[in-house]
Amino acid sequence: MDELMASHIGAFMLGQLTISLSEDEAVLAGPGPCPIDTEVVATPEAIREWVRIDALGRYRPLSGARTLRPNWHATFATLAALDEAIEAVYPLAQAHIAAWDEGTLRVVGLDEVLARQTGRYRSAASLSQEGRDLASSLLCAGCVRVPVWRRDYPAAGEIPCPEPCSVLVSYCREAVSWEEEHPAPRAIDPLVPFAAFEQPGNALRETYLYLPGVPL
Amino acid sequence: MTGGKRGLLLAGHGSHLDANSSAPIFAHAARVRARGCYDEVKVAFWKEEPGLSRAFDAFTAEDITVVPVFISSGYFTEEVLPRELGLATVGRTVRYAAPVGAHGALAAVIIQRAREAGAGPADAVAVLGHGTPRNPNSEKNIYAQAERVRTSGAFAEVTTVFLDQEPSMHNVFEMTAATTIVAVPVFVADGWHVGTTIPADLALDGAELRRDGRTLRYARAVGTHELVADVILALAAEAPLWTS
Numbered sequence: 505m506d507e508l509m510a511s512h513i514g515a516f517m518l519g520q521l522t523i524s525l526s527e528d529e530a531v532l533a534g535p536g537p538c539p540i541d542t543e544v545v546a547t548p549e550a551i552r553e554w555v556r557i558d559a560l561g562r563y564r565p566l567s568g569a570r571t572l573r574p575n576w577h578a579t580f581a582t583l584a585a586l587d588e589a590i591e592a593v594y595p596l597a598q599a600h601i602a603a604w605d606e607g608t609l610r611v612v613g614l615d616e617v618l619a620r621q622t623g624r625y626r627s628a629a630s631l632s633q634e635g636r637d638l639a640s641s642l643l644c645a646g647c648v649r650v651p652v653w654r655r656d657y658p659a660a661g662e663i664p665c666p667e668p669c670s671v672l673v674s675y676c677r678e679a680v681s682w683e684e685e686h687p688a689p690r691a692i693d694p695l696v697p698f699a700a701f702e703q704p705g706n707a708l709r710e711t712y713l714y715l716p717g718v719p720l
Numbered sequence: 721m722t723g724g725k726r727g728l729l730l731a732g733h734g735s736h737l738d739a740n741s742s743a744p745i746f747a748h749a750a751r752v753r754a755r756g757c758y759d760e761v762k763v764a765f766w767k768e769e770p771g772l773s774r775a776f777d778a779f780t781a782e783d784i785t786v787v788p789v790f791i792s793s794g795y796f797t798e799e800v801l802p803r804e805l806g807l808a809t810v811g812r813t814v815r816y817a818a819p820v821g822a823h824g825a826l827a828a829v830i831i832q833r834a835r836e837a838g839a840g841p842a843d844a845v846a847v848l849g850h851g852t853p854r855n856p857n858s859e860k861n862i863y864a865q866a867e868r869v870r871t872s873g874a875f876a877e878v879t880t881v882f883l884d885q886e887p888s889m890h891n892v893f894e895m896t897a898a899t900t901i902v903a904v905p906v907f908v909a910d911g912w913h914v915g916t917t918i919p920a921d922l923a924l925d926g927a928e929l930r931r932d933g934r935t936l937r938y939a940r941a942v943g944t945h946e947l948v949a950d951v952i953l954a955l956a957a958e959a960p961l962w963t964s
């Protein structure tokens with residue numbers, strides 16, 4: 505038995521995960537209520553592989569997206585093994601929660617991140633303030649991390665996001681062309697990949713094109 | 721070097737669209753971790769999480785070596801990685817290695833991949849790089865590796881071809897004389913290019929193409945070979961202190 509584990513007995517949520525600690529094991533469970541579920545091999549590699557795709561088999565490039573597959577669990581004998589598995593699901597979440605709690609989390613805003621881009625992402629810096637607000641509202645709303653860089657405030661146990669992620673930078677880059685060309689929104693096609701923002705049918709593209717001017 | 725904790729960071733590209741592009745980097749990190757040379761071994765990506773700009777957030781080591789798991793030296797290794805990693809302001813001892821594609825030991829991995837695809841002493845090997853007309857630097861490591869493979873004398877002919885610049889991989893039959901040619905993709909992952917676009921562009925039938933009594937065979941990506949973990953460790957050992 506892991507003595508540290510015995511001192512942490514109980515259950516808590518982290519993003520879409522439920523973590524249950526008992527005297528002799530730690531169980532990491534995905535979302536979903538089914539009592540009969542899939543047992544995932546309890547290694548960081550297997551967990552990482554498992555969470556890379558959603559229930560429809562689509563790649564999840566944003567770890568915090570609320571699209572974890574439902575109804576699965578993995579069982580660990582030590583807290584160290586559990587930590588590695590959580591890291592595979594939500595990279596850096598534990599480090600960022602600890603730094604936030606200590607008041608030492610380095611926070612970097614969207615303006616600074618867009619301003620430092622070069623190459624094919626340099627154009628993202630020309631996105632308007634409205635475009636920045638809309639893109640971050642739409643993307644971050646579907647993410648379990650709380651964008652403290654946008655002055656949102658995490659509740660206890662929520663994961664602070666200290667800096668806009670690369671998916672948001674890509675979204676902003678594409679939104680610049682939408683501000684210039686005003687393409688008409690199309691129907692959402694669930695087969696279009698999550699981050700293929702240039703592709704008609706992409707859910708985040710179509711939502712962005714449909715919503716300008718609508719107060720969020 | 722201090723007696724404190726030492727960390728190793730493998731910095732890769734990753735992808736928002738290809739679920740497999742970072743897999744070799746995670747695999748190399750696990751191999752390197754198993755060797756026990758570093759107290760902490762972590763990964764970070766330009767287009768995946770953990771992101772480059774937060775790469776040091778979970779390190780406790782004060783002395784960290786960064787190895788770019790990239791083939792080319794240039795835009796990414798000289799501009800994007802130092803900037804995103806914040807090397808100028810990180811406040812720890814940072815050693816910054818050359819990319820995997822620049823190390824001489826990678827030639828042995830190319831030879832290994834060619835042999836795994838059936839290349840023998842009488843055959844031609846085409847060292848296949850990405851290349852880009854936008855960045856003349858990106859070809860340098862490919863040419864240097866091909867020269868090392870040639871110098872080894874393992875194959876009758878060694879040539880260099882590219883996906884996205886001249887000389888094009890489409891000319892590989894004209895550029896060689898051997899009956900059997902093995903094309904070895906010098907890419908980090910068996911991702912979209914290695915797995916999809918190159919086989920489609922070359923009209924491969926499975927892993928080979930027959931034309932006029934000659935055969936072109938296609939090897940797996942060099943970057944996925946387990947020997948790349950040794951290249952990473954060699955680069956890390958040689959990495960100079962970062963100075964901006």
Ligand code: SF4
Nearest residue numbers: 644647649665668669
């Ligand atoms: S920037 Fe938004 S979407 Fe990206 S990780 Fe942070 S909270 Fe999630």
